[in-house]
Amino acid sequence: MTKQLKKLINLAFIGVGFGSFFYLITKLFLDNPTTISRYEVIHYWIMSILISWYSLLFKSNKLSNYSLFPLHFVLTFMTVVTTNYLTLSVYTIKEVILTFIIFFVIYVIVFITISIQNKQSIHRINQIINNKRDN
Template identity: 65%
Template sequence: MTKLLKQLVHLALIGLGVGSFFYLMTKLFLDNPTSISRYEVSHYLIMSIFISWYTLLFNNNKLSYYSIFPIHFTLTFITVILTNYLTLPIYTLTDIVQTFIIFLLIYIIINVGIFLKNKQSIDHINHIITNKRDN
């Protein structure tokens, strides 16, 4: 149980960092003038924690990555839509389309980052294995 709790806290902190960064970037480029309420910030921080916990789905060994990916994508998008609905005073269909475009862009950026980090780790491990084999 302690291992799971540590993992949840670790993921929550990563989610807070990533979520805060993208939240502030979105506010910076979309809202003029930018004003942020405590209510809004707390909703988006909670949303970021939930989204980071959704990554635990990928630890499931019974399902393939390609079957988990759409589940993760859908859960994440629903969480974003729900948070925006609860936070924004008026949330129209146009806002949902705009949210989807921004969400898709952020989702792609994050997944490219994860892919590059995983590739770097794999290359490092392969380098270590090659060095041990040569010795």
């Protein structure tokens, strides 16, 4: 397998993990707990995989992260809305607004988590560099 294919598969598994977690939390708090159909599971897994692949945008050296965030945000939100439209029997404007609010909160949580991890990685790398310089 090529490195790129391995990366896509790895991101897909991470995406399904995050997506499944947030989907179940959303179902638990916002929906009457009901059975979840295979149809829903497949749609949400596909949505989660696509969203995880959108993170590859940040590997681009051509655009800054600040310009990529709005693009990633819009792509991700449109994927969520499309998935909900295909999955839910009725999807009103009120539900789209509620979806946006929930989506925004989740997006911020994931953004903060990733930012903290990146900061820790940068700090660790800087420590290694400083230690090598001192020796």
